[in-house]
Amino acid sequence: MLRIAQLTKKFGRNTAVDAASIQVEKPAMIGIIGRSGAGKSTLLRMLNRLEDATSGSITFEDREITGLGGAEKRAWQADCAMIFQQFNLVPRMDVVSNVLHGTLNRRSTVSTLFNLYPNEDIHRAIDILDRLGIAEHAPKRAEALSGGQQQRVAIARALMQDPKIILADEPIASLDPMNAQVVMEALRRIHEEDGRMVIANLHTLDTARRYCDRVIGMRAGRIVFDGTPEQLTTDMAREIYGADASFSEEATSTEIGALDRSAKAAAVPA
Amino acid sequence: MLRIAQLTKKFGRNTAVDAASIQVEKPAMIGIIGRSGAGKSTLLRMLNRLEDATSGSITFEDREITGLGGAEKRAWQADCAMIFQQFNLVPRMDVVSNVLHGTLNRRSTVSTLFNLYPNEDIHRAIDILDRLGIAEHAPKRAEALSGGQQQRVAIARALMQDPKIILADEPIASLDPMNAQVVMEALRRIHEEDGRMVIANLHTLDTARRYCDRVIGMRAGRIVFDGTPEQLTTDMAREIYGADASFSEEATSTEIGALDRSAKAAAVPA
Amino acid sequence: QEITEFRIGVLGGENAQDRVQSNQCLVDYTEEALGVPVKLFTPADYDGVIQGLLGGTIDMAWLGASGYAKTYLEDPEAVEPVLVKTNLDGSYGYYSIGFARKDAGIASLEDMQGKKFGFGDPNSTSGYLIPSIEIPELTGATMENGDYFGEVVFTGGHEQTIVAVNNGDVDGGVTWADGMGNWEDGFNSGALRKAVDAGLVDMNDLVEIWRSKPIPEGPVVLRKVLPEDVKATMIELMAGLKEKDEDCFYGVAAGEALGFKPIAHDAYLSIIAARKSKM
């Protein structure tokens, strides 16, 4: 259903994404890993059309995505929700309004400017917040919430879009391990229960292993690995992260279990 | 030479310094310790006449200080340099100008207003900076220097006053351990080489022990200890700091050595 | 006593720049005659010149009759009238002309009842003082808003009145003219003539609805405290200007005229009385 072919993005002379090709036939939960600057964010932003590709193509359900413009582009964006590392909510607005922003593309501009959202949308927003376990924060301002809660609001906004794909750009990078787990589990559940495709940039190997059906590894803009989590050996990981022999998987971990482990590991030698 | 008798300062109903009496017969390096709010700063500020005493007297070389006013008061301030925790330099002016501010009392107002200092003053300022090891920063703006360097500029300004007493109000409280050591050593050297009296408020016991000939302990405005560092037992320190049994000397330390020690101490039990 | 400089004020009615230029020759002659630097000032309105005379910052000016009256009433010792411009026929009067747009169906003052009426500058004789006294005599009502006219406004000056009437912003207004020559030319001289010459209005579109009794031309005044010899020199210079330099005279007098001839305070008593009645 999603077909990315030879997708390339250049910033000046710097090639952020270099002829990336990915094919996805049925909704899956896909993790993209790679070190900082590998081009993960750029790839996702091109998928959502926040960034224009330099060359290559994206096809979704036999529709060319890269060439869309204006209203069609925005319609595609509505179909393809995006979740950001920094949540990118409107901090001074309340949580429900933030979730309702997921419907902006469907509603007329004037009605959204005057907060004329239909009641069923408001109800659905609350239901989604409820599903993510943060319904009681609905009337608060987004900025009053903790990071994990804000990220769940962002997921709620994404769900509100009723999207075919959910893109998540390092959704847990600014969260503490506890919140990270809640957010990743929410994403997994959405994938499983609603059958939506989820593509998440992750900067830790074990998260990708634990939650994803398929892992894509990027290095310097190129896709260097594409397979199941099981196929992802430590050697492969070293290759992706360009790390030397001292590479330790735990060093990149944010899992609570892993932390406990590493804390113990650090404590013992002292 | 310096005689403080029943010196008291009240702020409203709050007595900051309560009938403090100190006698110093010959130039010494004196440390005043005590917890926050004990009245250390107020005592020093009264000595420099930045603050007026409520009652009591200060006599220096048989001259009554508390009653001085106008030009005489300023002349005394010139004789009694003060160093502050926050350096209190003029950040937008260059280092040498800041040092030259030490001569303001001696020079005519008009010439100083136009930054017209005699050349020998400028030479002396650079010599003093050289002595403190920061001559190469002479042309820079004060704000461009690190904290430790700024504090040495402040000391240079104090030396420029050619004072009989140097008062230092927590001179190392805003500095990292490395810089703290440099600054304390500079003060000690000034005391030893020039034979000037130095009175320093210090918030750590070990610094006082290490650099001072005499330690005065204050608590709630009263002087509760006055003796040599050797006489300052841990019990005495507990009394000064009003600390309970869990009081640990290292907790107040900024010495590099002490830090190493405490780091090790923390590491071992893990 | 001596003077160190001599300052001439010139009233509005023309571009500041044009005023400076038409009077530049006068400045040169004065400089030559008095032997001191001469400065020319072109304040924005009548009041600017009057304030200058009162404050002693302007030594000579050619005022309107009402302006002279104002100056006199504020400080009788400030200035004295010395000369007046005489028309080619030897008279020294002009008229306040009430006019309106023809297509508005207004042909007389009666038609103006309930309509909007425009004065010029409050210090103008023909643009305010005289009509504000003579028109109520005809209408038997005051010039208050709503009494006879629906609304009475100040447009700010003769030029503005003409444009306002022509545009229909006000239904009728007053301005000055020498009353000679033909209506269709906008008379021989005056504000209407200037507007016609500039192509701003077409006299076919306008009608005269009222005309005042002759109004004495405003005097050239000198500050009273000036030394006598300075005053004498200036009077002589102005009076002889036409013989001395025809072109210069045309510029200073703002048009064709017979010349400047002496006048005294008494000629303005009626205007002063009129102005006083408005206070």
Next chain:
Amino acid sequence: MSDSAKAQPSVNVRAEYFAQMKRKRLYSGILLAIFVALMASGFMLADSRNAGGFWEGLHRVFDFPKSVLSEAWEKRAELPGHIVEFFPALIETINIAAVSTLFGALGGTILSMLATRGLARWPRLIPVFRRIMDVMRAVPEIVIALVLIFVLGGGPVPAMIAIAFHTVGALGKLFSEVNENASLKPVEGLASVGANWTQRMVLGVMPQVAPNYLSYALIRFEINIRASAILGFVGAGGIGYELKNAISWGQGRYDSAAAIFILLFLTIVAVDQCSSYFRDLLTHGRKKGEMLA
């Protein structure tokens, strides 16, 4: 400390410092000299080009206020009547300022969004919109007002349009400075759901910048009241028109003039105080506001 240590490094330092000091003294000396020369010669030139000199005029400064006040005092019984009489004109002046501030703020908001990097609808046109704002800011209100008086006739509308025009430029510049400090994250968040430009601006940017906008608009309102009074002076209605007529008639109407002075002064002071109170509330009281919300 030791003699040898003392000699070496400080020689260079000294030379360097003296050189720098000389340079600085020279620069600040030149700067000061230029400034003083400009001030002094400017003063003398202005003095000589003025009709009355500064020193001769100084003792007459109170002449005019004195004649106004003495007449107003004589006719003090009529003052309240005059104040009532001129109140509608004052209302007109305030209306001109208020309407033009409203339009100016609206236009300024749109232009500033179009001219801010990251928000602009057409990023390539940013310099164009900036120039437009600069030009709008540069044209003095009086110019536009007089042109419009010619076309539209006298009255409040030309003044309103003129002031609004200028306000668009002035507020646009200030607003775009505010915009530059706004976080782009919410905007990007909205872009990712397919929101169009208007929605991004109104829902993503406005909540962040509104308090600052409001604060600037209040200052502008204050300035615009003055501007509309001045424009009245050249024929655009309102209190300035009444003032000009009273003042230029002179003696006999100084009591009206005094009443207008009082009205204008009180209004300006009142608006000034109100606006600084509200601005304080907006900038400092924001924290409190957040907690309440």
Next chain:
Amino acid sequence: MTMTAEAHAPSLKSQAEQIFRRKRLLAFALPALVLVYLAYAFFAFNVPALLGSASLENGQKLVRDTYSYKTHVTRDNRSGEVAFSIEGERKGRYPEGTHPDWVSVAGETTVITLPKGHEVRYFADHVEYDLPGYGLITAAPGSGGVNATFPAGEMPEWINASKNRVAITTEAGRLTITRNRTEVFRYSTGWELFFFTLDSPYHGLSLGQIVSRAAGGEAGAIWHDFWYNSMWRHVDVAWALFETVQMAFLGTFGAAILALPLAFLAARNFTPLLLVRQAFRRLFDLFRGVDALIWTIILARAFGPGPMTGALAILLTDTGSFGKLFSESLENVDEKQIEGIRSTGAKPVQRYRFGVIPQVTPVLLSQVLYFFESNTRSATVIGAITGGGIGLMLTQAMITQKDWEEVSYYIVLVILMVFAMDSFSGWLRRRLIKGDEGGH
């Protein structure tokens, strides 16, 4: 997810609906309030009447006049003399015996060629206007009237004829005939005589010729003829521009110099005496509240018209503004620096000089420069009232309502001037505040 959450969802929903009802109300109420106010203003300003009377024609005339000029060909019907002058002004008059090249003179007959094939002919006893596509109009002005005859048919609206006056306005030009005078206006594009007037030997020369003449030693004369051009008076305009900037400069910086010491007296931390402080604050309010406009009127009596009066008016108003701003900045100074200076035994003046001035300079300077820039604009307006600077020229040129090309010339200059001051003060601000000189 859980049962309990499910249970309280309905109440949350109604709560959310309520929130949105409130938000909608607010979202509508605010614009509605504004709209109601604007509607009120619409009628208070009497906009409908205004729209009715707005004269688009005036607008067009104005716009056209900004880039074009007219040459008058005037015949005195009594003496028979024909004169040519640009804009009908004496200083734009063609010297005796010369005329524009689109006119031919042969004895009593003058033929004026207008664009689009129109032609006007003055004869000894009558005038003809040959209008292609309409016909021939003839008129014999005399003491009995204009006596015009028009081609048969209805009179077009561009002819305004009465017994004594006929005015014909076409796109090619304009003809008016009265008993006394016959006059043709021919419009041409450009700012007439912008460089040289007709009496200058350099009029009509090309740039190349001028340059070569200048190189030949006539540069001074050329410059003189241009600079003292009697039509445009470039020298006076330059002076006026200069005067305007000068008013802003003297006013702003004079105010800054005055306000600085006074601000100390109004700052809480430098003047503990409440009475003194309040007195100065009220004084500042007074200076600010009495607008520059009113100051101008008051001062004009004492100092007469001219730039000094304008500068003083700006100075007084800004002393009020600066006093307030400066004292606010002074209240925010960092006490530590002052205390540092004080502890050395420095005298009070020295304390201010080294403890206060270096920290406030950048803030104050940027405020002053900001005012300087905006005062350049205000000075234009003040000049219009006090009688000085470009403002006076501009308003006078506008009020007399001819010479719109001069108006546009002045407007362009004013905008350029404000622009220049804007960039200059911005540049200075960056230089002084970033540069090292700030501390001195």
